[in-house]
Amino acid sequence: xxxxxKTVLITGASRGIGEATARHLADLGHNVVLAARSGGxxxxxxxxxxxxxxxxxxxxxxxxxxASVSDLVAKTEERFGPVDVLVNNAGVIDPIARxxxxxxxxxxxxxxINVKGxxxxxxxxxxxxVERGEGTIINISSGAATGAxxxxxxxxxxxxxxxxxxxxxxxxxxxxxxxIMGLSPGTVATDMQVKIKAxxxxxxxxxxxxxxxxxxxxxxxxxxxxxxxxxAFRGTDFSLKTDEGRRLAGLPEA
Ligand code: NAP
Numbered sequence: 001x002x003x004x005x006k007t008v009l010i011t012g013a014s015r016g017i018g019e020a021t022a023r024h025l026a027d028l029g030h031n032v033v034l035a036a037r038s039g040g041x042x043x044x045x046x047x048x049x050x051x052x053x054x055x056x057x058x059x060x061x062x063x064x065x066x067a068s069v070s071d072l073v074a075k076t077e078e079r080f081g082p083v084d085v086l087v088n089n090a091g092v093i094d095p096i097a098r099x100x101x102x103x104x105x106x107x108x109x110x111x112x113i114n115v116k117g118x119x120x121x122x123x124x125x126x127x128x129x130v131e132r133g134e135g136t137i138i139n140i141s142s143g144a145a146t147g148a149x150x151x152x153x154x155x156x157x158x159x160x161x162x163x164x165x166x167x168x169x170x171x172x173x174x175x176x177x178x179x180i181m182g183l184s185p186g187t188v189a190t191d192m193q194v195k196i197k198a199x200x201x202x203x204x205x206x207x208x209x210x211x212x213x214x215x216x217x218x219x220x221x222x223x224x225x226x227x228x229x230x231x232a233f234r235g236t237d238f239s240l241k242t243d244e245g246r247r248l249a250g251l252p253e254a
Contacts (some may be wrong), residue, residue, distance in 0.1 A: 001229050002028070002227065004028065004029045004030070005029055005030065005031075006030045006031070006079075006084035006085050006226070007030070007031040007033070007076065007080040007081060007082065007083055007085070008025050008030045008031065008033070008083075008084065008085040008086075008087065008136075008226075009032075009033045009035065009072070009073070009076050009085070009086050009087065009121075010022050010025075010032060010034055010035065010038060010087040010089055011063050011069060011085045011086075011087065011089050011090035011117065011121065011123070011141075011222040012035070012036055012037070012062070012063075012086055012089040012090030012091060012220045013032075013034035013035055013036055013042055013045065013089070014034070014036035014037070014038040014041035014042050014045070014097045014133045015036075015038075015041065015189070015190065015191055016191055016192065016215050016234075017089055017140060017147065017185070017188060017190060017215045017218045017219070018036065018087070018089045018090070018095060018191060018192030019045055019092065019173065019215070020032070020192065020214075020215035020218065020219040021035075021048060021087060021089065021215075021222050022034045022045060022046075022049065022056065022220040023045070023066040023219070024216065024219035024222075024223060025219070025222070025223065026049045026054035026055065026056055027054070028223060030055075031055045031056075031057075031079075031080040032046075032049065032054070032055070032056045032057075032086075032240075033056070033057045033058075033059060033072075033075075033076045033079075033083075034046050034056060034057070034058045034059070034078070035058075035059050035060075035072050035090070036061065036090065037060065037061070037062050038060075038107075039058070039060035042052065042059075042060070043060070043222075043246045045056045046058035048087075048216065049204045055080070057075070057076065057079050057080070059072045059075045061071050063090045063113060063117030063118075063121065064109070064112035064113045064116055064120075065120075066116075066120050066123075067155075069117070069118075069121060069124050069150045070124050072124070073124040073125055076122075077092070077128075079249045082128045082129075082132060082224045083125045083128065083129075083135070083174075083237075084134070084135060084136065085135070085136045085137075085138070085226055086121050086125045086136070086137045086138070087138045087140070087222060088117070088118045088122075088137065088138070088139045088140065088162075090113060090117055090141045091113065091114050091117075091159075091162055091192075092110055092113050092114065092192075092206070093110075093152065093154075093155045093195060093196065094190055094195050096151045096152065096155075096196070096199040096201050097151055098150065098151055098152050098153075098196070098201075102153070102154070102204050106154075106228055107153075107154045109157065109159055110152070110154040110158055111157075111191070114154075114155070114158035114159065114161075115162065115165075116179045116182075117160045118165055119165060120135070120160050120221075122137065122169055123167065124217070125137070126173065129173070129176075129178050130173065131239040132179070133176060133177040134178065134185045135177075135178045135179070135228075136178070136180075136181075136223055136225070136226060137169065137178070137179070137180045137181075138181055138182070138183055138225050138226075139161055139162050139163075139165065139166050139181070139182045139183070140182070140183055140185070140218075141161075141162055141163055141166070141169050141182035141183060141237045142155070142184055142185075143184055143186070143241070144156040144159045144160075145159040145160045145162065145163040145184065145237065146163070149202045149203075149204065150201055151201035151202055152201075152202065162182065162189065163182055165181055166181060166182040166235060166236065166237065167235050167236070170234050170235030170236075170237075171235070172185070174234060179230065179231065179234055179235070180232045180234060180235065181225055181230060181234050181235065181236065181238055182233075182236065182237035182238065183218065183221050183222060183225060183237065183238050183239075183240070184191045184215060184237040184238070184239045184240065184241065185213065185217075185221065185240045186212075186239070186240050186241040187207060187211065187212040187213070187217055188213055188214070188215055188217075189209060189212040189214055189215065190212075190215055192226050193207075193209065193212055195208070196208035197230065204205075215238065215247070217251050218240065220249045220250060220251060221238065221240050221245070221249040221251075223249075224250070225238055226250040229248060241254060242254065
């Protein structure tokens with residue numbers, strides 16, 4: 001089952017999972033909108049997609065700012081029409097620190113990006129999705145949403161809040177035709193894992209880089225959730241760590 005010709009808005013598309021997702025979904029024939037703070041990086045990726053015959057738009061956006069997210073959705077609608085799929089992917093883990101040594105301001109900034117950023121995305125696209133009676137929102141989650149790891153209190157607490165938003169959104173909008181789900185990828189070979197390794201804190205930092213899955217696999221998982229097969233995971237996190245998840249996404253088993 002494939003889904004074609006949708007307008008997909010991807011936050012955090014300047015590198016890592018977001019970049020791979022934008023490239024993969026453009027290859028599948030979707031209009032893609034790349035959003036991140038690094039305007040130069042998303043412009044370059046969007047240009048490469050367009051040069052290869054795809055349809056991409058880059059919009060500089062800070063997801064921790066409501067006006068910026070609202071403007072992102074307005075620019076998307078202006079170019080491609082309403083957002084069919086929102087991928088709430090932007091997220092940060094730094095600075096990694098135990099609670100007693102953490103900087104309260106930096107801790108709060110992670111909440112602004114990882115939690116408020118996801119809520120702002122919901123808030124900006126849902127009115128139009130409700131009006132049209134359709135739409136999909138995919139939140140990039142983590143095992144940290146249900147686990148606890150030393151030095152990651154900001155990340156675990158914010159990913160738990162994102163899982164809660166996935167559940168709350170599903171409760172409010174399932175009967176209005178809107179599909180809301182999370183995707184928990186396991187560990188992925190991106191800049192985020194470089195920062196985790198450099199911290200030396202907790203067992204995740206000790207993992208060999210070769211044990212992480214490539215970001216392109218997460219892009220495939222997102223493409224799967226966009227299809228009808230993803231319906232089974234509404235209101236919850238779809239995991240790429242399980243054999244079932246890998247099989248459904250067309251990936252090699254764990
Ligand atoms: P990454 O390579 O560090 O990419 C993070 C992306 O988020 C970048 O494009 C960054 O762009 C963007 N971003 C950060 N703050 C932003 C803001 N305020 N506004 C807009 N964009 C912002 O990390 P990644 O591994 O691809 O992470 C993507 C998502 O996957 C995150 O939600 C992360 O928590 C989740 N995840 C990752 C792993 C893993 O092992 N890598 C595992 C589970 C879940 P700019 O800096 O240009 O703004």
